[in-house]
Each structure stands twice: as structure tokens, then as C-alpha cells.
Amino acid sequence: MRILYYDCFAGISGDMNLAALLHLGVEPEYLANGLSRLGLDGEFALELSEAAQGGMHGLSVHVRLIGSQEQGQGQGRTFAAVQEIVGRAELAASVKKTALTIFRKVAEAEARVHGQTVATVHFHELGALDSIVDAVGAALCLERLAVDEVWAAAPELGGGTVRCAHGLLPVPAPATEAILAGMPTRRGGTDFEATTPTGAAILAATVARFTSRPAMTVRKTGYGIGQRQGGVLPNVLRVHLAEVDGEAGVSAGGQAGAETVAARLLQCNLDDMSPEQVGALVDLFLDAGAMDVHLTPIVMKKNRPAVQLSLLCAARDEARFRALVLRHTTSFGLKSFPLEKTELERRMVTVPTEFGPVAVKEALLAGQVLHAKPEFEDCRALAARHDLPLAAVMARVMRHYGP
Secondary structure, eight states: OEEEEEEOTTOOOHHHHHHHHHHHTOOHHHHHHHHHTTSOTTSEEEEEEEEEETTEEEEEEEEEEOGGGGGTTTTTOBHHHHHHHHHHSOOOHHHHHHHHHHHHHHHHHHHHHHTOOTTTOBOGGGGSHHHHHHHHHHHHHHHHHTOSEEEEOOOBOBOSEEEETTEEEESSOHHHHHHTTTSOOBOOSSSSBOSOHHHHHHHHHHEEEEOSSOOOEEEEEEEEEOSOOSOSSOSEEEEEEEEOSSOOSOOOOSSTTEEEEEEEEEEEEESSSOHHHHHHHHHHHHHTTOSEEEEEEEEOGGGOEEEEEEEEEEGGGHHHHHHHHHHHSOOSOOEEEEEEEEEEEEEEEEEOOTTOOEEEEEEEETTEEEEEEEOHHHHHHHHHHHTOOHHHHHHHHHHHHOO
16 A cells, blocks of 8 residues: 655644655646646745755745735635635545645634634634645645555644734644644644644644554655754654555545545443433544444443444544544443445535525535535524524525525
8 A cells, every 4th residue: 555654753834744745756837737726826926945954855835925915815714715715726526625624624623712613713824825725735745646545653743832813822722732632742842833733734634544653665755844943853844655555545436426435433332431421422523523423222241221332434533533432431442343435525605694604515416416404503603692493593594595
């Protein structure tokens, strides 16, 4: 199996990631051509140069903003605004999916941190044009490398403080910490922000396995040189193209317009946790990105009433969810079953209503919308704000959405 391995010994940022993947062999012309399809030409320039730190020679990338973008115009975009930019671009569906997954990881983290919904939260730094270039560029480069899986070492988060849209914050920034919840990390290796929210989201959206001791045969190495100088660690991201034994984590197939994803079903039986504790597990695992979580009443040995916890996740996330289940339950072990899940293409659109904007999720097959439904949390927040029945708000949203 062919993998991309992120050696994040000094963290990861969006520009370091682009530089490392270009140094690994992705053609600059390919990246530039893909980014031009965003329809934002004339607003930025991608500057590529040779650089070195700590005796490691590689490439450095800088996204130079042009005109009004230099003044910060475009900061604070919502997820819907970013989704529109990516959605209208003439890019492969797989590239769009990866890019939007990166953005959604940040949107969900920001929403949790600031007590908002995905539809209303503003991205701030990640809504800026240079971060859009970093995220879409990451998706383009990963598509070009055509690896079966992405693996990574635990990323170094850094230390000290970082100044962002909300002021001076401790490192890791709250969004970065939320994005990487449940994943292995290191911190304190240097006195600045080593892993940015964009870098964290790239890992969260693409990495199938975190391991510090991969058994692999390295075929090629790339170095992405960051902008910081003089730290305890060189500001460098190292990546490897390598071969390992194993099967690919995702397979294409199924019906046209749908995707068949390699998944894992994790199960364990719980007979010594209170109903409140067991119920809290559902939200915990869904917030961490599980595809599905459900609880089934069972009777165990000695006629003990118990609950079977079943968690469905992508194959690439199995190691992370194994650790989460073992950490947050009283189970001494768990079972894992391989399976395939066929998913319709999903698309989020924003519907204006008299109550405010609401996100609506569409399910598509071969480009045709089969069904749609409003985002529950958006509707629940609006129902509470306007003292209306939840069902009435959801019905009104769908009337605005279409016939």
C-alpha cells in the first residue's frame, strides 16, 4: 500500500504543508491550474522559493494577497460562503470533498468553542483567502499524489501564546485543540504556535492512522520550510511517500454518484455505567466525528441488564475511536468488524428565512437531489430564540427551500 506519512516533529501549518507536498513532487503548474479554478485569480499570488532550516533543504510557500485582500477583505466568511466558493469551482468531486471536510472540521470546532452553529459561525483566519488557498491546495496535492492512505506522527502543538481574531490566546489555540480532540499530540517542544488550525484540520480530515513508529519503506521525502526562525525546533514539516503492507482505507464503487467507504463497526458491552454516563457517550462520539452511534439494551451473563455500544467510523479513524471508546467507557476491550458503507453525495446550502439563515443538507445521486432536510441544531436554536415550536420552524424552512 502506498501512503503519505506526515512527520510533524515541529508541527504543521497550511503553507508548510503546501511547500512539503510540492517538494515531494507535486508540479507547481498542476497546483496553480487547480487553484485558478476557484475564480479568484488576480486576488492572490503563490510565491515558491527554495529555503532551508536546521540543515534541511526544501521549499517555502507564501500566499501573497493582492489589492483589497491585503486589507483583510474576505476575513470572517461563514462556512456557507466558503462552501459556495469551492462548490462552484470546476474541480474533481474528490478534491471538493476533501477541501470541504477540512473547512467543516474548523467550522465544527469554532462552533463548539464559541457556542454557535456551523451555519452562523465565522471562520476568521480560515475564512481568509490565504487559508482557502492552503486548504484547497492541500486537497489538490493529495489528489495528485494518489496515495491509498495518509498516516502521521503526533503533531507538535508548540507553546506560548498566539494573537488571533479573538485576541491573545494560549497555544494550542482553542480551535486547534478542539479539532485534534481524541488524536495524539505533543506540546511544549517550542515556544510558538507550531500547529495552526488549518494544519490541524488537514490532519483531522485526511489521516487514517497516527503512529510514531511506522514500518514503511520510504520512496521519497519532501521538506516544507516555515516562516519562523530561531525556535528551539526548526520550523520544518517533513513528509514521506512510502510503501507499507495493508489494504487501502477507501474504495470507490457502488452506484454512480455515490461512494462506497471502507468503515469499521466498533462494539462493546457496558453493565457498570449509569444511564446518564452511557447517554453522554453518544454525543461525545458523534462530536468526535463518528458516522453513527447507537445503544442496544441486552442481557449479559448472570442475567445482568446491560447496553451494547455500537460505533460506526471510517476505517482511517479506527485507531482514534478505539482509543476514545477505551478511554471514556469502563469496558476492558472492544470488538471491531470491517464493513462497507455506501454514501450519497452531500451538499449544504443556506436558506434565508424570516427567522434568519438556516443550513439545509441535500442528498444527491448522479447530480440529482433525492431529498433534503434542515440542520436540526440551526432550527432548534431559532425555535428557542423566537419561542416557536421546533416542527413549525422546520416546516417553514422547507417551504422557503422549495415547493
